[in-house]
Amino acid sequence: MPTTTYVSPLVSVSALGARTDAAGVAVTDWTAEESRLLSAILTKGYVKPTNAFIVAPQTVPNMTVKVGSGSAKADYYSVAGTIAGQGNYMVRLDVTSQNVTIDPADASQARTDEIYLVVRDNAYDLSARVLPQIGYRKGDLGGANPGPDAAWRAWELLARVPVPANAIAISAVTDQRVAAGISSILTSDVVPKSLLTTKGDLYVASGASTPARVGVGAEGQVLTAASADASGVQWKGGQVLLAQITLAAAAATISFSGIPQTYRHLLLVIRGIQNGSAVVAISGWLNGDTTSSYDNQFLEGAGTGFNANRVNSMVGIEMGVLGPNANGPSISECLIPNYTSTSQVKLALARCAFIAATAQLKIWQSAGLWWKGPTAAITSITLTPTGVPQFAAGTDVSLYGIG
Amino acid sequence: MDEVVTLDVTTGVSAREPMTAAQQERRQRVITESRRIEQERETERANREVILAKVAAATGVTVAALKVAFHLGGPPSTPQRP
Numbered sequence: 001m002p003t004t005t006y007v008s009p010l011v012s013v014s015a016l017g018a019r020t021d022a023a024g025v026a027v028t029d030w031t032a033e034e035s036r037l038l039s040a041i042l043t044k045g046y047v048k049p050t051n052a053f054i055v056a057p058q059t060v061p062n063m064t065v066k067v068g069s070g071s072a073k074a075d076y077y078s079v080a081g082t083i084a085g086q087g088n089y090m091v092r093l094d095v096t097s098q099n100v101t102i103d104p105a106d107a108s109q110a111r112t113d114e115i116y117l118v119v120r121d122n123a124y125d126l127s128a129r130v131l132p133q134i135g136y137r138k139g140d141l142g143g144a145n146p147g148p149d150a151a152w153r154a155w156e157l158l159a160r161v162p163v164p165a166n167a168i169a170i171s172a173v174t175d176q177r178v179a180a181g182i183s184s185i186l187t188s189d190v191v192p193k194s195l196l197t198t199k200g201d202l203y204v205a206s207g208a209s210t211p212a213r214v215g216v217g218a219e220g221q222v223l224t225a226a227s228a229d230a231s232g233v234q235w236k237g238g239q240v241l242l243a244q245i246t247l248a249a250a251a252a253t254i255s256f257s258g259i260p261q262t263y264r265h266l267l268l269v270i271r272g273i274q275n276g277s278a279v280v281a282i283s284g285w286l287n288g289d290t291t292s293s294y295d296n297q298f299l300e301g302a303g304t305g306f307n308a309n310r311v312n313s314m315v316g317i318e319m320g321v322l323g324p325n326a327n328g329p330s331i332s333e334c335l336i337p338n339y340t341s342t343s344q345v346k347l348a349l350a351r352c353a354f355i356a357a358t359a360q361l362k363i364w365q366s367a368g369l370w371w372k373g374p375t376a377a378i379t380s381i382t383l384t385p386t387g388v389p390q391f392a393a394g395t396d397v398s399l400y401g402i403g
Numbered sequence: 404m405d406e407v408v409t410l411d412v413t414t415g416v417s418a419r420e421p422m423t424a425a426q427q428e429r430r431q432r433v434i435t436e437s438r439r440i441e442q443e444r445e446t447e448r449a450n451r452e453v454i455l456a457k458v459a460a461a462t463g464v465t466v467a468a469l470k471v472a473f474h475l476g477g478p479p480s481t482p483q484r485p
Contacts, residue, residue, distance in 0.1 A: 243412040252405035252422055252430055258413035283433045290429040305476025311440055315432050384430050386437035390405065399412065 002146030006118075007134040009067075009098035011091060024131060042088060044080035044156055045180035053077050053093060053177065055100075055115050055159035057170040063104060065115065065161060065170055067134055068097030078180045079119045079132070081154040089119040089154055091132045100136050105167035109141040113161040115173075119154040127151070139163075204231045218262075220401075237403050239267070244398045250275055250390045255382040256399050261340045263401030266378065270332040271396040274322040276389025279356050282332065283316030285382040286346065286370050290315055293372040300364045302356065317368030322385055323354035325392060330354035334368075339378040346373030405430070451475065 046052040052075035056066045069075050075093035102113060116135035120127040135155065137146040148155050160174040182190070191203060191211045200216025202223075217223070217235020226234035240263070245254055259266070272282060292313040300307045320332025334350035348368040356362050381399070385391065405422040422430070452466075455475070459466045470476055 243410050243415075245408055245410050245417070247408060249419075250406075251408040251419065253407045253426065255407060255409040256412055257409060258411040260413060281437065283437075285429070290432065302476060304471050304474060306474050307444075307476075309440075309444065314440075315429075315436055384433055386433050388434060 002140060002143075003138045004149045005136040005138070007098060007100050007136060008131070009134065010094040011132045011134075024129065041183060042078045042090075043181045043183055044078050044088065045178040047076040047078055047090070047180045049074060050179070053091075053117055053158055054175060055161070055173050057161075057173050058099075059169045059171075061099065061101070062169050063102045063167075064099045065102060065159070065173055066097045066099055067115065067158065068093050068095065070096050072096045077117055077156065079117055079154050079156050081119075081121070081124060083124045083153050086121070086124050086154065089121070089132065091117060091119065098134060100134055102136070102161055102163060102170055103138050105163050106141050106165055108165050110162065110164045111139040111141050111143065112145050113138050113163055114146050114176075115158045115161060116148060116152075117156045117158055118149075118152055120152075121154060124153040125151055134158075202233075204233055206230050206232065240401045242399045242401050244396065246397075247391055247393050247395045249393050251395075252390045253382055253384040254391060254395070254397050255380065256397075257380040259339075259379050259381070259399070260401065261377055261379075263340075264338065264403030265401075266336040266339045266381075267400040267402055268319060268332075268334040268336075268381065268383075269398045269400065270320045270334075270383070271329050271394075272320060272322045272332060273325065273329045273392040273395050274385055274389040275325055275392040276385075276387060277324045277326065278387060278389070279324065279354065280322050280385045280387035280389060281318045281366075282320035282322060282383050283314075283386045284319040284334070284348070284368075285316050285384075286373060286378050287376055287380055288382065289370070289372055291372070293370060295369040295371065296366055298364060298366040300362060302360060302362045316384075316386075317348050317350075317370060318366045318386075319348065319350045319368070319383065321352040321354050321364045322389070322391075323356055323362075325389070327355035327357070329394070336378065342375055342377055344374055346370040346376075346378060 049069055051069045053067055054069060058064055058066050073092060073094050077091045079089045079091055081087055100115060114137040116137060117132065118135040119132045121130050122128050135149065137149065139146040145160060157176040159176050161170055162172060195211060195213050198215055202214045204212050204214050206212040212231050214231045214233060220240030221235040221238040223233055224236050226232065242260065243256055270282065274280065292315055294314045294317050295312045296314055296318045297310040298308065298318060319334040321330055323330045330352060332350060332352035334348055336348045338344055350368065351365040353363055383397065405427065406419055407422050407426060408419050410417040455466045455469050458469060
């Protein structure tokens with residue numbers, strides 16, 4: 001038959017309508033009303049710190065364990081009553097820790113003892129007192145866990161203490177404490193922070209009063225309404241800067257390789273400067289194909305005049321234009337839709353603003369076709385001026401993935 | 404010596420290296436092709452000027468006016484900057 005031993009450290013308790021210390025004397029630095037409010041809100045368990053009322057083995061004195069975090073008046077525990085209307089008791093440990101002596105080990109049989117935090121309240125257990133105590137329950141030899149004393153009406157199991165045969169010290173305990181929580185009647189209207197698991201997560205509603213998590217999308221994607229999606233929204237589309245090259249010195253060609261195949265379209269934006277004086281186009285090779293596999297149709301506007309031409313079987317797509325060095329940078333952009341397709345022809349649409357000479361701002365547009373491209377997704381783009389001049393320092397080329 | 408700047412979009416590794424002979428040959432093909440096309444355009448422009456001159460002589464309309472009428476590069480319709 002398990003037995004009970006009480007240990008009475010300097011402990012404070014706030015019962016419903018009462019607040020006393022272990023001697024039954026009122027505690028003056030703890031507001032009972034606030035405590036009662038907390039008792040109604042909290043479920044049983046340690047309130048703070050996380051090691052409040054923790055039970056730890058110790059070798060000195062022999063056969064003892066220590067209860068407490070190590071800081072005086074720091075450990076708070078919510079002890080639940082078991083009788084209807086009894087409510088919870090807030091208990092504070094006023095000493096740094098309290099030793100509990102474990103009964104000597106048996107010579108041949110092991111047992112398991114238990115350490116409880118007990119609130120003895122005469123109104124419910126006829127104990128003729130209102131005070132918290134540490135209850136030590138000695139288990140039967142070779143038997144099951146002793147469990148709480150049948151006379152208790154408010155208790156919390158703090159730890160189980162294995163007592164091996166012939167033990168002369170307690171070397172380990174099993175922590176049985178639980179963390180206090182917020183009562184469910186309050187948490188039912190609260191969205192738990194645990195719903196968010198990853199940086200960038202969003203709270204959304206999958207229905208009325210039904211919170212849900214939406215994980216962050218890929219870099220550059222935008223949040224879009226999506227009625228077919230369970231969450232009603234979806235990260236998609238957007239424009240992502242995949243790579244950027246800014247020349248610190250002149251170069252004859254600029255090349256992007258290893259282009260990811262995870263977007264719908266590609267967009268090149270070129271702030272181009274050349275080191276020559278003649279207007280030249282920027283030719284682009286796709287996947288290193290420098291054979292005569294490209295057709296181009298351009299349209300150039302200058303003042304009231306325009307110029308147009310189509311040239312087939314060229315060695316590259318015209319993706320931009322470079323005005324003379326003296327006139328500053330030219331701006332070009334080239335859209336390559338559906339670049340990952342392995343069944344459709346690859347078309348590019350480019351346009352450019354450049355200054356051909358003083359007060360000669362021009363606009364140039366070009367449609368390009370890579371007619372070897374229907375079976376190949378585009379994985380690399382190489383740019384080169386279609387003349388002797390090179391890309392000059394300061395040239396900046398950005399490659400974007402769209403969608 | 405001509406140089407090539409490359410950037411692997413997947414790995415982020417960039418490099419600046421001298422052009423290989425094969426790369427030089429490719430670039431030269433682009434340049435040669437561009438020159439050929441430009442020569443063809445220049446020939447077209449010259450032929451156009453001859454035609455415009457003949458039309459002007461026959462009609463009394465100036466070459467500049469004909470260029471404006473046919474969007475062939477006449478003077479701007481707005482004043483130039485000072």
